[in-house]
Amino acid sequence: TPEKELPRPGDVLVHADGPNAGQPVQLADIQPERALFAYPKGKASNGKEVLKNGVDRNQLIVAKFQPSELKAPTDVKATDQGVIVYSRQCMHLGCAVLIQPYTPANLKVAAVCPCHGGAYNLTAGAQVVGGPPPAPLAQLPIKVQGDQLVVDGFFLSLPYDISEPEFVSQKE
Numbered sequence: 001t002p003e004k005e006l007p008r009p010g011d012v013l014v015h016a017d018g019p020n021a022g023q024p025v026q027l028a029d030i031q032p033e034r035a036l037f038a039y040p041k042g043k044a045s046n047g048k049e050v051l052k053n054g055v056d057r058n059q060l061i062v063a064k065f066q067p068s069e070l071k072a073p074t075d076v077k078a079t080d081q082g083v084i085v086y087s088r089q090c091m092h093l094g095c096a097v098l099i100q101p102y103t104p105a106n107l108k109v110a111a112v113c114p115c116h117g118g119a120y121n122l123t124a125g126a127q128v129v130g131g132p133p134p135a136p137l138a139q140l141p142i143k144v145q146g147d148q149l150v151v152d153g154f155f156l157s158l159p160y161d162i163s164e165p166e167f168v169s170q171k172e
C-alpha cells in the first residue's frame with residue numbers, strides 16, 4: 001500500500017507525534033541533543049500525496065548536532081546543517097529505538113533499543129555501541145529547504161524488513 005512505500009527524494013518530513021503531529025518538521029523544532037520522531041510525506045507510486053507511516057522502517061529519528069560533531073562513518077554528504085536522519089527500526093529484530101543518554105559509551109544522546117539493549121551512536125553513523133544489533137541504523141539522506149527537511153535520496157543501507165515487495169520494486 002502507498003503508506004508502506006519507502007521515503008523518496010522530495011518527500012517532506014512531518015512530526016510523528018506531539019502537538020504538531022502531521023505538520024512539517026521545521027529546522028527550529030530540532031533541539032541539539034534532543035532528537036524527535038518523524039515520518040516522510042510525499043508522492044507515492046500511485047501519484048497521490050501520502051503519509052508513509054504504514055511500516056516501522058519509515059519511523060525516523062531526526063537529530064541535530066554541530067556539523068563538526070558528526071564523525072566517520074557518518075555519511076556527511078547526506079546531512080545538512082548538522083541535521084541527520086535515521087530509521088528507528090533496530091537492525092537486530094526490528095523494535096523501534098528510543099532516544100536517551102547512554103552512559104556506558106559516554107553519550108549524551110543515543111538511540112537505544114528497548115527490546116534487547118541495542119545502542120547506536122547517532123554522531124558516528126549510528127554505529128552499534130552496545131547490545132546485539134549486527135549493523136548501524138539506516139541513514140536517510142536529507143537536505144534543508146527553506147526551514148523544512150526534504151528527503152534527498154534513499155536509505156543508505158538496507159532497512160530491516162527487506163523482504164517487503166515495495167522495497168524490492170523501488171530498488172530496481
Ligand code: FES
Nearest residue numbers: 090092093113118
Ligand atoms: Fe533491538 Fe533486539 S530488537 S536489540
